[in-house]
Amino acid sequence: MTTAFPPSCAGWPASRAGAVLSIDLAALAANYRLLAEQAGGAVCAAVVKADAYGLGVAQVAPVLERAGARQFFVAHVDEGLELRAHVSAGAGITVLHGPRPDGVQACLAAGLRPVLNSLEQIGWVRQAARAAGRAVGVVLQLDTGMSRFGLSEADVAELASTPALLEGLRVELIMSHLACADTPADPANAMQAACLRRMAAMLPPAPLSLAASSGIFLGPAYHFDLVRPGAALYGVAPNREGPNPLRAVVSLRAHVMQTRTLSPGDRVGYGLTWQADTPRRVATIAAGYADGQAREGATRQCAWFRGQCLPVLGRISMDSMTVDITDVPEGQLEADGMVELLNRNYGVDALAEARGTIGYEILTSLGRRYHRVYTGGETAMERSHAGEGARV
Numbered sequence: 001m002t003t004a005f006p007p008s009c010a011g012w013p014a015s016r017a018g019a020v021l022s023i024d025l026a027a028l029a030a031n032y033r034l035l036a037e038q039a040g041g042a043v044c045a046a047v048v049k050a051d052a053y054g055l056g057v058a059q060v061a062p063v064l065e066r067a068g069a070r071q072f073f074v075a076h077v078d079e080g081l082e083l084r085a086h087v088s089a090g091a092g093i094t095v096l097h098g099p100r101p102d103g104v105q106a107c108l109a110a111g112l113r114p115v116l117n118s119l120e121q122i123g124w125v126r127q128a129a130r131a132a133g134r135a136v137g138v139v140l141q142l143d144t145g146m147s148r149f150g151l152s153e154a155d156v157a158e159l160a161s162t163p164a165l166l167e168g169l170r171v172e173l174i175m176s177h178l179a180c181a182d183t184p185a186d187p188a189n190a191m192q193a194a195c196l197r198r199m200a201a202m203l204p205p206a207p208l209s210l211a212a213s214s215g216i217f218l219g220p221a222y223h224f225d226l227v228r229p230g231a232a233l234y235g236v237a238p239n240r241e242g243p244n245p246l247r248a249v250v251s252l253r254a255h256v257m258q259t260r261t262l263s264p265g266d267r268v269g270y271g272l273t274w275q276a277d278t279p280r281r282v283a284t285i286a287a288g289y290a291d292g293q294a295r296e297g298a299t300r301q302c303a304w305f306r307g308q309c310l311p312v313l314g315r316i317s318m319d320s321m322t323v324d325i326t327d328v329p330e331g332q333l334e335a336d337g338m339v340e341l342l343n344r345n346y347g348v349d350a351l352a353e354a355r356g357t358i359g360y361e362i363l364t365s366l367g368r369r370y371h372r373v374y375t376g377g378e379t380a381m382e383r384s385h386a387g388e389g390a391r392v
């Protein structure tokens with residue numbers, strides 16, 4: 001027996017796909033609006049690197065733009081080039097890593113704004129600006145404590161004492177990134193904010209940016225002029241405490257391929273690592289590690305059927321996993337039925353916790369073999385055209 005499909009999803013080619021990933025574009029748009037409102041007067045950009053955290057930049061970026069996003073951030077020049085085709089010409093695209101020397105021309109020719117993280121990178125783009133005979137808009141990133149990307153205090157001092165190093169560059173934004181924003185009580189947050197102010201004061205005046213998803217929820221002292229949420233747009237909880245204010249964006253359902261009854265002593269999967277001690281019914285479902293269902297930690301995860309946890313048994317295979325359906329009443333879940341791997345109550349954060357990782361990694365490792373269904377797109381468009389406010 002097959003579980004009921006939501007009416008909007010009728011016509012899924014369920015016979016062909018092993019599993020169906022649904023992406024709720026109305027929830028995505030609602031999350032953008034909630035974050036924009038939370039950010040007060042700051043510009044709310046949208047981070048769509050890594051193919052919009054695995055959800056599909058071609059589908060996600062236009063919805064975010066209709067919801068009000070005018071500034072987009074990606075990690076790589078190539079991601080920026082791809083994004084260009086999916087947003088309007090007036091949308092700003094900033095490349096977090098900035099270009100490497102042989103990517104500067106492609107970056108600037110496509111109107112991508114580079115983040116400059118080192119004096120070397122500043123030099124490459126300065127030369128390109130001189131060669132082009134025009135000023136180039138750039139973002140400067142400062143390392144305020146994470147030791148990952150950005151100019152050091154010594155670099156900033158050098159820029160301050162040698163203004164010619166920034167010749168031909170129009171500094172449109174000065175940014176840094178918080179290391180501990182998901183832990184509001186961590187003193188590193190305030191230290192990084194103070195460090196950003198202190199270092200930026202040595203540079204030409206420009207708008208400032210510090211907060212990503214979690215930073216937005218640290219309050220107005222962290223908003224500065226522009227916030228850069230990524231994960232929260234896609235439903236990931238911004239911090240470890242309290243209820244998640246964001247709507248779930250993804251759900252995932254996989255087909256049952258086969259069911260069987262096990263006798264005590266029967267074993268399951270590669271390595272025969274799980275053994276039944278009582279009679280059991282099990283189902284083999286069509287999602288495995290090639291679909292992003294990591295082997296590590298899998299036995300702590302649940303599949304779900306009508307609100308019931310179906311424990312994963314044994315090792316995950318490339319294309320399948322085996323779950324325990326003993327507690328599902330006979331006849332309700334058979335071959336061609338579906339179980340849920342991500343749903344409203346068991347979202348990316350819950351799955352991540354079971355697997356010992358973070359929601360970000362669950363999203364960005366979602367498989368390419370899933371049949372993808374985008375729901376709620378029209379709703380998102382209608383709302384935007386009706387000029388509805390930020391509160392959803």
Ligand SMILES: *Cc1c(COP(=O)(O)O)cnc(C)c1O
Pocket residue numbers: 047049096177211212213214228229230231232
């Ligand atoms: C990825 C990234 C973001 C977005 O972070 P989230 O935690 O996903 O909101 C913002 N800024 C920088 C520099 C990033 O690398």
